[in-house]
Amino acid sequence: MVRRPTIADVARHAGVSKGTVSFALNGRPGVAEETKARIFAAMRELGWQPDRQARSLRASRAYALGLVVARPPELLGIDPFFPTFIAGLESVLGQAGQALVLQVVPDAAAEAEGYRRLARDRRADGVVLTDVRHDDPRLTLVAELGLHAVTLNRPDTPSTEAPAVCLDDRPGVAAAVEHLIGLGHTRIAHVAGDELYVHGSSRRAAYAETMAAAGLEPGPVAVGDFTAAAGAAATERLLADGQRPTAIVYANDSMAIAGAATAHERGLELPRDLSIVGYDDAPLAAHVHPPLTTVRADPFRWGAVTAELLLAKVEGVPVSDVELAPGELIVRGSTAPPPTDPEPRELP
Amino acid sequence: MVRRPTIADVARHAGVSKGTVSFALNGRPGVAEETKARIFAAMRELGWQPDRQARSLRASRAYALGLVVARPPELLGIDPFFPTFIAGLESVLGQAGQALVLQVVPDAAAEAEGYRRLARDRRADGVVLTDVRHDDPRLTLVAELGLHAVTLNRPDTPSTEAPAVCLDDRPGVAAAVEHLIGLGHTRIAHVAGDELYVHGSSRRAAYAETMAAAGLEPGPVAVGDFTAAAGAAATERLLADGQRPTAIVYANDSMAIAGAATAHERGLELPRDLSIVGYDDAPLAAHVHPPLTTVRADPFRWGAVTAELLLAKVEGVPVSDVELAPGELIVRGSTAPPPTDPEPRELP
DNA sequence: TTGTAAGCGTTATCAT
């Protein structure tokens, strides 16, 4: 570990003062072209880069963004969203010389503590708020903490402080329901995600509205919490019902895959006896039996755009909400016309 | 945003000098009990906490650990390991007032660049090396960069510089093979992970050794890369074989689940016609059809222990390798005795 | 156009 060169070394090498080097570096007016060239040559020669820690102290900036992920352990491993979203964030942050500081915590209380730590230790200049909840308390929290923030999709009480990066999940769910209706289904059930979250209830609303728009009675709805176990339990409830649905739209792929397994266990054959649709297009979706019809969003791009927006906001650029292209329906083998007999066959 | 108090404010408030406050804070000898009490009272009263950025500059430390995850996008979303491992890291780092800076990159070249950035920007004091490869070039890289490091499992040329946190995957794979042998299987195939990685080849070796120890011919081995698509393709190859295996041991759950779907497509019924075993116990493993027999390690604990070891190393404490309890076999519905007819039934 | 010097908030080294 050799001592790394400082701005003073560069200044000495170029025969100028520290201040001049700083001005040249940051492109301020008032440095002659010729000296500027000499300074840059010295920088290259010494391999000097401004020290981030010194700059951080001086500017009181972290040059980093924060992300606190609050997920129960079972949900963590299966959600295909986060890793790809983070890769998207990173694709922008890396270029910008910024870092991502990540926290993974089990629940909402620990999450709040996470934001507090981020602010107290000046680890991040801004944070990304994912999994927006109804009346989300984090909006006021981050405002108090003086952290810049952006939300993924709009909270129900939009904050003027935190712009939203929106990827509307309703068109995808609507397309799924319409696809099933087009196949001839009329008894279409829904396994919703946790209604605590905006994306849980917006998917549910899209389902109900699309059914209603087609003149169909919105079928039974079972609420899960996005985990595979909840998807299995919800499917149990729906299938035990007298008027068994011929199709089920799930709020995510994990629940859909677990639901398919549950249907299998009950002796149903998919998609002959039951059609199912997921949401996310998880990497496994194409590789289960039958391959899962689902909705594919673009988490990578979502991450990239989120990073850009938040960085701009941190820099003081005025920003406003961004709308991304909605996810598209990917039709695979888990959907087919409903059974032809007027009444669904009895369960064995 | 009110100006936060500095150590000078505390000193003034307590009627001492900055130096004395610092000594009291860091528990150095040479501060009278009575003044110490006065100083702590002042700290509490003003709500002062030492500023991390100033401390970082002074000590030339980041008070953070780094993790660079290099994964192809398809593999990212499905690997149940990372999120839980990170949660484990976090459980220790949070307590210790440290942060985790994460990078997610697509390939090995970007990964090296990631470590360079971490070091150049002084973002992390140490890094975790996951997915250890044979002749892993990262060991010398991080040494050059002056980053402390620990590896997950031992590289084949163990570095004295970077201790390893080991969770041997061989006993789990051996238990899987023995379980199948106990059920009466003799033609047991293996779908290996990428042989580039130590955990790819160690699982394969454990499979082969256990077969040999039981006096069985190690069956065909197909190599995948841990993705679902590769698992499906590998399974195709194994099933197309004349002497079709009656059981397959996969190097991870993603490939196993995809393999099960492939077998289904070919008209096989699981576990009657084919038994399969995975590795990881992904959250979905218990919720596919049939529920997957697999090996469960403990990524959370692995993360926690890794963080402890790496922090100790950063602090200059002498450390050595740590061995964790190996994963255990979880028997579910995807394994059963082989078909009774002497020859496996013909494929339709 | 350039140099000087004063911060940013710590910790460490000297005195006292």
Added chain:
DNA sequence: ATGATAACGCTTACAA
């Protein structure tokens, strides 16, 4: 036992 003062490496008034 405590106080003054100088780093750490940068940015930015202000002077020249």
